[in-house]
Amino acid sequence: MTTSTSPDGRKSRRHAPLRVADPGELFAAVPALLGFPPERSLVLVCLHGPRNSRLGGVMRHDLVLPRSADGGVTPVMDAAIDRFASVCGREGVRAAVALIVDDTADHEDEEYSAACVAVVEQLAEQLHAFGTALDGAYIVEEIDEGAPWSSLWGDFRFGVLPDPAASSVAAAHVMEGRQIRRSRGELVDMLAPGDSRERFLVARAVAAGVHSAVLAVDLAEAREDPDDRSRRQLEHVLWQISNLASGERLLAPEIAELWFAVANLDVRDALLALAAGDQAEAAEQLWLRMAKLLPANGRAEAAALLGFSAYVRGEGPYAGVALTAALQANPKHRLAGMLDAALQNGMRPHTLQKLVDAGYAAARRLGVTLPPPAL
Template identity: 50%
Template sequence: MVRFLSTGPAKALVAAAGRSVHGGMVLAMTTMHPEQPERPGNPTLMPGVGPVRIGDPGDLIAAIPAMLGFRPARSLVLVCLDEGDGPARVRAVMRHDLPDGAVGPLDREAIERMSLVCEREDIDAVIAVIVDAGRAPGMHRAVVGELELHLSGRGVDLVGALVIPEIAEGRPWRGLCGDPRRGLLPDPVSSSVALAQVLGGRAIRSSREELEAIVAPHPDRERAGLAELLRERPARRSRPRDELRLVLARIAELASGHAPYRHELVDLARALSNPRVRDALLSLAVTAEADAAEQLWILLARALPDPERAEPAALLGYSAYARGDGPMAGVALVAALEANPRHRLAGMLDAALQSGMRPEAISGLAVTGFDEAARLGVRMPPPIYGG
């Protein structure tokens, strides 16, 4: 049976991620249904600006878009809690597509993967939130039952299960499996967690589709023109040092409002195809230039043909992963692997993301980037946290 925290208002504390004085970081993971082209498992830290209190189940549901970075639909969302002294603290948020019908082997595999993350992260308790506009109480109960089975096998308590048709102001939510609680959802945009995220500089998108559109490739005809330029434009004999400096200059120019011309896109594609240049640029993810660099990676990931777009997409994936934006990292890495299924960096990062690996576990790539840049004789911007 599901053991509920209480039938009254439950208080949870969302602690700031990164260098939080409260210790520990807020991990968010989102997984796509295995039948979808996206890879399952997008772990990330949720950047915040300080502890935020969540007063009741409605507040908790309203905070989910801010914790994930987008508003989920047809989803199973796990809110993972640390029930130490004082109010419970949200440690992680995980998401998986709901099954179209009965719970199948792929759904059980995803639930088991999430339960393994809970065990590894020493999660004490989990609240399940089902977001589904369809009336499928049988499927909802089956999902909760499967979840409780896997969590209990890992020593994790399922302390609540809630269902809501969509995460929007005024929509009714209710408890499942005998939980009598119910209510109307407050405005997610006005939630304290959403405010903390916006103040921390993190966008909250209306849907996953809006997230995917950020790196959606330009029309084939436009990219085919660039592919032709890549074939016809003579390659310059440039040293890796000069290619790295070229990319850094283009980042600065884009930040000042000057977008690269078509021939400059070709030069950038060739520069990023040099593994030494690409690896050196990984260091930007932990510097004050990370946002500016990401804008160039997005521009190139949309404009370049396959397989060239894999390089900027992988750089974007690493940068998003390093700063704790798992959903953005997952979308970018999918784009990289679609452009080049054998891309080693994207494949490695995607595997780490699926397994729920924390961002600090991949921080060594930024250190390697600084070392590579030093070998090339290029001084990179300093790391923000002395990494």
């Protein structure tokens, strides 16, 4: 699955553009840019500025090479390259650098080297068709201090990586409060289903509350103020976000009640606006908790909210993992599907502003005041 991140997330706009001086420094910055050190991956780093020294977006895809020398570029890599190139074309990227990270790399194996070069040459050709120059392509077994890197295509340089944790880019991201995970697998594990006993209790509470929830909908529609139920549900979710942030532990019946609230699209739409405010991280903790404990449909709704919030903040890889979890739980989830398509196509976080604005409008219709957007 392709993951991407753009440099224009809400927090990153507060800081000066990030710059690097040489390939080793660039590669050491990749874990901070992606949020994790990639493994067995093709990574494309977009460059900007007069000397192509300013970092732009970063895209990553699992590296899938052919099993034989005459296999050419695999269909999986062909599709990934097309997507990389189309994103660069749409964003007006003038130059980029490619990096292959592969701990199974065998530099003495001519078939392996030929397969890597074939990927890079096709990438260069596709990028050129969209007006982007591939400034270089390099290979490294792992992104770690002291790991040797070398050129695959273009210039012919080599060196060793500096400490990724000490890079200027890592420092800037830490200052922004972003976490750098040990691997992409760690991100996936964060969304793994929670304790089986807790999930059983939550599922039982959901099943017990279904009849009451349906009755509540019918009663709300019959009242003079049909928005009263949605208003109370939204206020309850906001209250529980504050509770969780203060260290309170949510019980199974409370999580079930929250699921019935976010299943109400009027409430769900209003909650999207929280991604732009100071309560974004607190809300994400609730969405994560719900995604880990709720049955399929509830997991999908909570994971979609989590993915949206991460996307708005510019955390593309985290958003991708959350949206994948949402679609695995419910392949027909419309919001998750739309967001996943946008992320896969490299749409920048600011393109989601309309959904944030719609969230504030939905809350106003219900008579609820949400925290203002963060500056």
